[in-house]
Amino acid sequence: MSHPGIRHRTRSDVRRLGLLVIALALAFRIWSLAGSWFYFDDLAFLSAGTNDPLSWHFIGRNYAGHLMPAGWLVIKALATWAPYQWGVWAGFLVALQAVASLGMLRLLRSMFGETRLVLVLLAGYCFYVFTLPAGVWFAAGINQLPLQVALVFGVHAHLSYLRTHRWQSLVVTLAWTVVGLAFYEKAAILFGFYAILALGWFARGKLTERLSMLWRDYPVGIIAHGAVAVPYVAIYLKFGLHGTQPASTLLSSVGYRLVAVAFSTGVVGGPFEWRSMSANSLADPSDLISLGSWVAVGSLVYYAYTTRTASRRAWSLIAFSLAANVYLLSSARADLVGPDIGLEYRYQTESAAIFVLALGLAFLPLIGAPEVNRLREGVPRPHERPVVIRTVTIVVVAFSLVSSLAYVRNWQDHNPTEPYFDQLAASIADTPGRPLPLVDLSLPQNLLWAFGYPENTDSHIFKALHYPVYYPDSSVDRLYAIKDDGELTQAIVLPARTMVGGSGCGYVLHRAPTEIPLDGPVVGGGWWIRMEYGAPRAFAVRIGMGSTTMRMRLPAGAHTAYFKADGSYNTVRLANDAAGRSACITHLVLGNAVAQLPTT
Numbered sequence: 001m002s003h004p005g006i007r008h009r010t011r012s013d014v015r016r017l018g019l020l021v022i023a024l025a026l027a028f029r030i031w032s033l034a035g036s037w038f039y040f041d042d043l044a045f046l047s048a049g050t051n052d053p054l055s056w057h058f059i060g061r062n063y064a065g066h067l068m069p070a071g072w073l074v075i076k077a078l079a080t081w082a083p084y085q086w087g088v089w090a091g092f093l094v095a096l097q098a099v100a101s102l103g104m105l106r107l108l109r110s111m112f113g114e115t116r117l118v119l120v121l122l123a124g125y126c127f128y129v130f131t132l133p134a135g136v137w138f139a140a141g142i143n144q145l146p147l148q149v150a151l152v153f154g155v156h157a158h159l160s161y162l163r164t165h166r167w168q169s170l171v172v173t174l175a176w177t178v179v180g181l182a183f184y185e186k187a188a189i190l191f192g193f194y195a196i197l198a199l200g201w202f203a204r205g206k207l208t209e210r211l212s213m214l215w216r217d218y219p220v221g222i223i224a225h226g227a228v229a230v231p232y233v234a235i236y237l238k239f240g241l242h243g244t245q246p247a248s249t250l251l252s253s254v255g256y257r258l259v260a261v262a263f264s265t266g267v268v269g270g271p272f273e274w275r276s277m278s279a280n281s282l283a284d285p286s287d288l289i290s291l292g293s294w295v296a297v298g299s300l301v302y303y304a305y306t307t308r309t310a311s312r313r314a315w316s317l318i319a320f321s322l323a324a325n326v327y328l329l330s331s332a333r334a335d336l337v338g339p340d341i342g343l344e345y346r347y348q349t350e351s352a353a354i355f356v357l358a359l360g361l362a363f364l365p366l367i368g369a370p371e372v373n374r375l376r377e378g379v380p381r382p383h384e385r386p387v388v389i390r391t392v393t394i395v396v397v398a399f400s401l402v403s404s405l406a407y408v409r410n411w412q413d414h415n416p417t418e419p420y421f422d423q424l425a426a427s428i429a430d431t432p433g434r435p436l437p438l439v440d441l442s443l444p445q446n447l448l449w450a451f452g453y454p455e456n457t458d459s460h461i462f463k464a465l466h467y468p469v470y471y472p473d474s475s476v477d478r479l480y481a482i483k484d485d486g487e488l489t490q491a492i493v494l495p496a497r498t499m500v501g502g503s504g505c506g507y508v509l510h511r512a513p514t515e516i517p518l519d520g521p522v523v524g525g526g527w528w529i530r531m532e533y534g535a536p537r538a539f540a541v542r543i544g545m546g547s548t549t550m551r552m553r554l555p556a557g558a559h560t561a562y563f564k565a566d567g568s569y570n571t572v573r574l575a576n577d578a579a580g581r582s583a584c585i586t587h588l589v590l591g592n593a594v595a596q597l598p599t600t
Contacts, residue, residue, distance in 0.1 A: 029132075059076075111366055118360075132404050137346065146184060149179070163368040191229045200316065279411050304363055306376070321348070423487055439471070439481045439528070439594075448461075476559055481594060491595065494593075496590055501517055509576045514585070522570065532558075532588070533558070533561065535580065546567040
């Protein structure tokens with residue numbers, strides 16, 4: 001039965017117009033990336049890719065619950081060949097999005113034919129805000145965008161297998177799925193999508209009858225999918241999973257934010273308003289906009305039900321996806337950062353793809369499927385006139401662009417990373433006496449969290465930039481540290497322990513080693529000592545701090561010596577050579593070496 005208001009175009013028309021839609025969306029994405037830079041976890045990836053050797057341990061590491069061996073290989077390649085070259089890293093994201101978008105065009109045409117609604121669905125996928133956060137943030141995109149690619153090509157091959165029973169299509173399906181799993185463990189949800197499509201459109205009867213029919217018709221496929229899914233889940237449970245069973249209150253809080261706020265407004269072009277969290281943003285629509293989105297989505301579902309014979313099952317795709325997202329976020333993230341994490345679109349990037357597929361299946365028959373979604377006889381369909389469809393599409397795309405522009409402006413304007421690096425490079429260039437001795441501190445918390453140690457340390461982060469700096473165990477007069485804004489400054493040793501006793505100038509060095517007591521015991525690492533002295537001649541000294549010793553050559557005159565002071569002890573022992581006799585230690589303080597005094 002034909003669908004009134006749905007005009008069919010030639011194959012070349014749909015392909016040509018589809019490519020135009022993709023090109024426009026990619027142009028916007030390129031503009032968004034052109035004003036972006038590395039952010040947060042990107043620095044951890046750069047650091048690991050620069051400092052760690054390529055090994056099984058490197059590609060198999062668990063990063064915040066993610067198993068992503070293929071992602072680590074990409075990171076290693078980019079960090080080796082194009083460190084801190086944002087254009088190259090951004091180009092990789094654009095390429096992934098281009099492949100996913102072309103795959104979506106191919107998938108929609110194979111599912112629904114050469115109809116103008118393919119262009120409507122494609123426009124939704126390309127311009128919805130769901131894919132934007134992962135599209136401009138490499139650390140999110142290296143997981144999410146390969147999942148998009150695996151989804152569109154995996155579903156295309158899966159439908160081919162269901163239609164033809166060809167084993168080659170089954171192999172391609174599983175190959176794309178494995179590719180997705182190699183970048184992101186969440187690609188395991190593809191098995192759920194495959195099952196829903198098979199049960200809903202390629203079997204008949206009640207659930208038990210459908211299961212029996214699928215086992216009868218596709219036993220090899222079911223066994224093959226299980227042979228991939230079961231071992232992978234076992235591997236992830238052993239090496240990747242670190243979440244807990246979430247409380248029901250947390251599930252409901254995350255679910256409301258993810259589904260009723262972020263998702264519902266996103267599919268109508270929202271969320272329109274954002275709550276800025278540094279460069280990142282959370283969906284923050286008004287109550288009126290949220291209510292309007294609920295009415296719009298509910299009306300869409302109801303309209304499909306009243307005009308089509310088999311629309312309800314289509315929504316099971318997006319329902320499954322949203323339920324999986326709510327559970328995964330609640331168990332692995334929300335217990336640490338709170339339920340507002342459900343307002344971040346990067347945690348439901350695939351919603352754009354799944355929603356447009358569900359929308360298409362709710363209104364159109366799936367080509368080659370035994371179960372056909374037909375028009376209900378005698379039901380008026382005034383909303384399917386071409387002018388209505390075009391108008392709604394244009395409005396939703398325009399709304400989506402407004403929301404996307406607001407997100408991108410905040411992303412570009414409030415990313416603190418590039419200004420920090422620019423300030424540091426300028427500060428190093430303005431400081432004479434290179435190479436400069438630098439305390440190996442951690443990046444500020446607004447650039448990278450401390451749990452990323454040692455990836456977050458200066459020596460790791462700046463290695464690929466080849467700054468004229470080094471990270472000494474000791475230095476005389478000069479020791480630099482980096483302020484939170486990237487400015488290089490003389491290091492300050494915050495007093496935790498101070499020398500006690502002494503007479504005259506302090507402690508005068510003699511032939512025998514000199515013991516300088518501290519005003520309390522020292523335990524652990526990360527300490528530095530700032531020692532002021534005066535000496536008539538240059539001399540060598542062996543410094544003992546408990547079981548730790550180090551040697552320094554100190555110049556004549558009044559100077560300040562800095563040296564690392566890890567260990568367990570309560571006195572500092574100085575054993576000098578003959579030239580050091582009569583030198584005087586005037587002041588000694590132990591503490592953390594920092595760039596600026598802490599604010600109160």
